[in-house]
Amino acid sequence: MSDQVVDGRRARGDASRRRVLTCATNLASVDGLDGLTIGRLAESSKHSKSSIATLFGSKQSLQLATIAAAREVFMTTIVEPARDEPRGLRRLAALLRNEIAYSRDRVFTGGCFFAAASADIDSKSGPVREAVREAQFQWLGYITAQIRYAIEASELTADAEDADEIAFELIALHEHANNRSLLLGDDRVYEFAARAMRRRLLAAGASETMLAALAQQPHSGR
Numbered sequence: 001m002s003d004q005v006v007d008g009r010r011a012r013g014d015a016s017r018r019r020v021l022t023c024a025t026n027l028a029s030v031d032g033l034d035g036l037t038i039g040r041l042a043e044s045s046k047h048s049k050s051s052i053a054t055l056f057g058s059k060q061s062l063q064l065a066t067i068a069a070a071r072e073v074f075m076t077t078i079v080e081p082a083r084d085e086p087r088g089l090r091r092l093a094a095l096l097r098n099e100i101a102y103s104r105d106r107v108f109t110g111g112c113f114f115a116a117a118s119a120d121i122d123s124k125s126g127p128v129r130e131a132v133r134e135a136q137f138q139w140l141g142y143i144t145a146q147i148r149y150a151i152e153a154s155e156l157t158a159d160a161e162d163a164d165e166i167a168f169e170l171i172a173l174h175e176h177a178n179n180r181s182l183l184l185g186d187d188r189v190y191e192f193a194a195r196a197m198r199r200r201l202l203a204a205g206a207s208e209t210m211l212a213a214l215a216q217q218p219h220s221g222r
């Protein structure tokens with residue numbers, strides 16, 4: 001068999017895997033990771049159960065691949081665009097703005113993938129829980145790091161030991177807005193969250209100018 005034929009098959013297999021994972025992340029954002037089964041995914045993606053099983057092998061492997069795919073989307077949608085801003089307060093404002101837009105525009109059908117995944121498996125144990133926990137831990141760490149950079153650069157007047165608490169509050173505001181929007185169908189909660197984030201950072205010594213990105217209205221693509 002020629003290398004060209006092998007490469008072509010591999011490319012088609014990779015493309016098929018990406019399409020299936022796109023469907024999987026959307027399903028999991030609505031049904032939770034426990035609701036993501038090979039049979040359910042085959043039905044939704046219009047692939048056979050055997051082809052899904054060939055791609056992923058087991059339910060757990062499918063769940064782990066879905067989490068990895070969701071992390072990639074999260075990075076591309078939220079983190080990478082914010083890296084155009086210098087680290088510290090300006091990048092923090094861009095991250096928070098992007099996260100609000102990611103939920104409000106329903107990048108995943110069920111809102112924030114990781115909010116749904118956390119609620120589904122937070123009291124369980126095993127590799128799937130650890131993968132979600134690691135993703136959440138890294139996001140919290142990245143937000144906290146931007147706050148610490150801002151404090152070190154005198155962009156915030158808060159004490160360094162306040163960084164963990166500020167990060168917790170900012171993330172909690174987004175998660176609550178995500179949950180309330182899904183439950184009540186009211187997108188005003190994103191505006192409430194953005195204003196509350198700005199007030200919290202202003203209280204910590206931020207300037208209005210450096211929060212310009214967060215002051216922009218999160219747009220809705222729906």
